Amino acid sequence: MILDKSLRPKTPVDEPPAYDGGSSTSTNAASSLDPWATPSSTTSYFPDAKSRLDPFSESIDDHPTAPIAVMVKPTPPPSPSGKTSTGWMSQLIGTPKYKQDEEVRQTVLALLRGVIQKGEGQNSATTIDIIQCCIAACSARGMSFDKIAQERSIQGHTPLYWSIVKITSGSSSLPQAQNSLAPPSNPSGTDFIPVFNLLVALPLTPDGYADAIQACIMTSSHAMLERLQPHSPTPALHIPGEEDTHGRDIVTVVNAEDTEGSIAGAFRMQALVKDFQRRLRVLNEVKVDFIARGRMWSIKFFVWSPSLKNSPESRIPGVRHGAWVVMLELVENSHDTWLNSRLAIGQPEAKSASDSTVSQTPIVLWMASSGQNQLSGDEVQKYRYASRGPIYRALSDHPQASSLQFDGCPYIREDGSLDLFLDAKLVQPEENRPSPWAMPPAIASLMSAMSK
Numbered sequence: 001m002i003l004d005k006s007l008r009p010k011t012p013v014d015e016p017p018a019y020d021g022g023s024s025t026s027t028n029a030a031s032s033l034d035p036w037a038t039p040s041s042t043t044s045y046f047p048d049a050k051s052r053l054d055p056f057s058e059s060i061d062d063h064p065t066a067p068i069a070v071m072v073k074p075t076p077p078p079s080p081s082g083k084t085s086t087g088w089m090s091q092l093i094g095t096p097k098y099k100q101d102e103e104v105r106q107t108v109l110a111l112l113r114g115v116i117q118k119g120e121g122q123n124s125a126t127t128i129d130i131i132q133c134c135i136a137a138c139s140a141r142g143m144s145f146d147k148i149a150q151e152r153s154i155q156g157h158t159p160l161y162w163s164i165v166k167i168t169s170g171s172s173s174l175p176q177a178q179n180s181l182a183p184p185s186n187p188s189g190t191d192f193i194p195v196f197n198l199l200v201a202l203p204l205t206p207d208g209y210a211d212a213i214q215a216c217i218m219t220s221s222h223a224m225l226e227r228l229q230p231h232s233p234t235p236a237l238h239i240p241g242e243e244d245t246h247g248r249d250i251v252t253v254v255n256a257e258d259t260e261g262s263i264a265g266a267f268r269m270q271a272l273v274k275d276f277q278r279r280l281r282v283l284n285e286v287k288v289d290f291i292a293r294g295r296m297w298s299i300k301f302f303v304w305s306p307s308l309k310n311s312p313e314s315r316i317p318g319v320r321h322g323a324w325v326v327m328l329e330l331v332e333n334s335h336d337t338w339l340n341s342r343l344a345i346g347q348p349e350a351k352s353a354s355d356s357t358v359s360q361t362p363i364v365l366w367m368a369s370s371g372q373n374q375l376s377g378d379e380v381q382k383y384r385y386a387s388r389g390p391i392y393r394a395l396s397d398h399p400q401a402s403s404l405q406f407d408g409c410p411y412i413r414e415d416g417s418l419d420l421f422l423d424a425k426l427v428q429p430e431e432n433r434p435s436p437w438a439m440p441p442a443i444a445s446l447m448s449a450m451s452k
Contacts, residue, residue: 150208164215166192265426276418295334329390334377341424346411
């Protein structure tokens with residue numbers, strides 16, 4: 001049927017909005033909302049996509065650092081037909097909040113890259129202002145600055161990783177361990193200490209903490225490891241019901257890798273393990289972690305039990321339930337290496353001048369990589385090949401070492417602390433290796449000279 005034109009409805013059917021030019025209504029509505037405006041200025045603290053900070057070409061000093069006012073959530077502008085855009089078109093272009101959140105995230109990452117790239121010589125107050133500005137912006141949007149700051153956004157690593165690298169490649173004015181022989185080489189490294197202090201104070205994620213540990217290993221900085229350990233996302237092992245007053249510093253590690261610098265790969269580690277017997281009896285484990293020669297090592301005393309049967313510790317031959325064992329291993333993410341070392345335990349002293357029953361030499365355990373295999377830090381290699389995994393010594397196999405579990409042991413200080421000394425070379429052991437309990441002549445002469 002054909003309708004006459006005069007009978008057709010005169011009301012036009014709604015057409016899709018034209019996007020070639022916005023109406024004055026939408027323009028005014030959009031311009032009236034400035035989510036980043038402050039009471040004193042309408043200038044955005046975060047530039048748009050075209051003028052966003054390029055941390056590798058612009059200076060972070062060119063951008064304001066004042067606190068950011070809490071922004072009001074914008075509403076979408078009306079369409080030319082008077083209706084709000086909904087449906088598939090809204091899903092396609094994304095909501096304003098999503099777009100603005102992503103804009104904030106990218107700008108925060110750019111500012112953090114700028115802080116790391118331009119941090120040398122920068123005023124610490126400016127650095128703090130920039131980071132606090134980023135925190136305020138994320139808080140106003142309900143975003144987590146902690147997670148954004150721990151993204152691997154700078155060449156595959158986090159800003160915390162690069163702050164450690166910058167400090168150790170310049171100068172670390174962080175408190176050095178006693179007797180440390182690593183002097184500052186360049187005072188410019190101190191410019192990044194405020195950045196490190198701010199970033200390490202964030203609640204670290206396991207991945208962020210692991211990346212920071214990798215920076216300590218890569219730079220062979222035990223001092224930075226000590227500063228990082230109290231911020232581990234894994235709680236420190238301590239006696240329940242008692243405050244861990246020392247935190248991760250319960251064990252004091254002295255990095256002496258330069259002591260035998262004339263020998264390639266030689267280093268010395270000295271540790272003071274506090275409250276040794278009590279912690280081992282209650283917690284069944286006492287561990288010392290340290291970094292030397294670009295690798296992370298761990299010395300652990302533990303009590304063997306049947307629950308360890310499915311772990312590498314179960315490979316210790318002839319160990320009985322309840323035996324005390326000492327272990328030396330290479331920690332994950334450390335390069336494979338040979339090891340030829342000896343571990344000296346305790347500094348015994350006679351209780352009186354007439355007491356001649358106590359030897360004046362410490363307990364000495366020879367610990368080295370076995371066979372033709374290097375030690376490995378890879379967990380898969382440790383489980384698959386026992387010769388590449390940790391080195392174990394059962395203290396019950398040594399008449400002097402077995403006394404460590406008894407009260408009044410002369411190798412333990414009166415305050416309950418235990419001294420440990422590890423002298424090592426990263427070389428393949430000789431074919432004619434001595435007994436695990438023997439003291440090589442060269443080491444015996446060294447110990448004799450030290451005691452004088």
